[in-house]
Amino acid sequence: DAGVIQSPRHEVTEMGQEVTLRxxxxxxxxxxxxxxxxxxxxxxxxxxxxxxxxIDDSGMPEDRFSAKMPNASFSTLKIQPSEPRDSAxxxxxxxxxxxxxxxxxxxxxTRLSIL
Amino acid sequence: AQSVAxxxxxxNVAEGNPLTVKCTYSVSGNPYLFWYVQYPNRGLQFLLKYIxxxxxxxxxxxFEAEFNKSQTSFHLKKPSALVSDSALYFxxxxxxxxTDKLIFGTGTRLQVFP
Numbered sequence: 030d031a032g033v034i035q036s037p038r039h040e041v042t043e044m045g046q047e048v049t050l051r052x053x054x055x056x057x058x059x060x061x062x063x064x065x066x067x068x069x070x071x072x073x074x075x076x077x078x079x080x081x082x083x084i085d086d087s088g089m090p091e092d093r094f095s096a097k098m099p100n101a102s103f104s105t106l107k108i109q110p111s112e113p114r115d116s117a118x119x120x121x122x123x124x125x126x127x128x129x130x131x132x133x134x135x136x137x138x139t140r141l142s143i144l
Numbered sequence: 145a146q147s148v149a150x151x152x153x154x155x156n157v158a159e160g161n162p163l164t165v166k167c168t169y170s171v172s173g174n175p176y177l178f179w180y181v182q183y184p185n186r187g188l189q190f191l192l193k194y195i196x197x198x199x200x201x202x203x204x205x206x207f208e209a210e211f212n213k214s215q216t217s218f219h220l221k222k223p224s225a226l227v228s229d230s231a232l233y234f235x236x237x238x239x240x241x242x243t244d245k246l247i248f249g250t251g252t253r254l255q256v257f258p
Contacts, residue, residue, distance in 0.1 A: 033187070060244065072188075072234070072248045084244065120187055130176045130195045130238065133246065135187030 031055070033136035035121050041142045047109040050139045053102055054123030062133060063096055063106050064120040072120075078104065111143045146171045148237050150249035157225045158257050165220040165252045167235030176238040177218040178246070179209055183231045191233075194218060205229070225256045 034053040042048060054061050062077040076086040081098045089096070093112070098104040108115055118140050122133040148169045157163045169175065176195050180188040192203025199211045209220045218235060235249040 071250050074245060077244060079244070122187075130193065130243070132178060132190035132193060133188075134190065135180075137185070137187045140185075 033121055033123050033134055035119075035136035035139050037139060038137065039140045039142075041144065042111060043144050044112055045110045047107065048111045048115075048141060048143075050106040050119050050121075050141070052104045052106070052121030052136060054104070054121070055125075055134055056102070057125065058123035058134070059101070059126035060124040060133075061098060061104050062122040062124070063104070064122065064135075065117045066120060066138070067117045075106070111141075113143045116141055116143050146237075146239055146247055148235055148247050148249040150233075150235055150252045152252050153250075154253045154255060156255045156257065159227050160224050163222050163225045163229070163254065163256070165233050165235075165254060166217070167219060167249055168215070168217045169235075169237045169247075170216065171237050171239045171247065173240035175240055176243070177209075177211060178236040178238070179203065179207070179218075179220050180234045180236060181231045182234065182251075188234060191220070225254075227256050227258055230254055230256045 036051045059080050063075040065073045075088045076096045078098045096106045118138045120135050120138045122135045124133045125131040150167055178193045179191040181191050182188045191207050192201050194201045194211045202208045207222050211218050232251045232253050234251050236246045238246055
């Protein structure tokens with residue numbers, strides 16, 4: 030049973046470059062969440078979708094960040110242009126449509142380093 | 145403000161001894177409560193949850209948690225720790241007024257020594 034799949038697992042790029050992170054949620058899950066984890070700020074919710082529709086993007090730090098979910102099996106988080114302070118581990122999580130008390134299932138993250 | 149507190153940054157315990165990782169919350173209403181574990185270079189993994197009913201919840205890998213409404217606590221416990229339990233543990237709360245956004249604690253690093 031495949032879990033949440035994120036790609037790439039690691040990304041190293043120079044500041045100013047565009048970065049695209051990808052996520053494939055668990056099949057049948059209708060909620061998708063993007064998080065960022067750093068030592069300084071811990072785990073932060075950036076944006077989440079229900080049924081492919083963005084519900085709350087209040088956690089997106091700046092206009093340089095954007096997220097899309099074109100269909101139920103794919104989402105992207107894009108940073109353009111990237112800055113060194115964007116360096117973090119980015120997680121995607123999905124949740125079943127069986128009820129809000131269902132746990133979120135996390136991917137193994139993308140470790141992003143902006144030089 | 146709605147919040148979750150994990151008062152200990154790190155908990156050290158000898159293998160075979162019982163362990164407790166503390167969590168308290170400040171959320172209105174009747175929230176749902178969760179524990180997650182994170183191993184190095186991995187995502188968070190669900191351990192257990194409290195929704196309603198029995199205050200003692202059993203989860204994966206022999207972990208359990210006790211919900212205490214009067215103390216607004218949800219401490220994670222295990223009767224006998226294993227070295228392989230060493231990881232980062234997160235408590236999370238789902239407020240009843242917004243059942244989409246989990247509120248996470250800052251995490252507690254558990255170190256189990258042989």
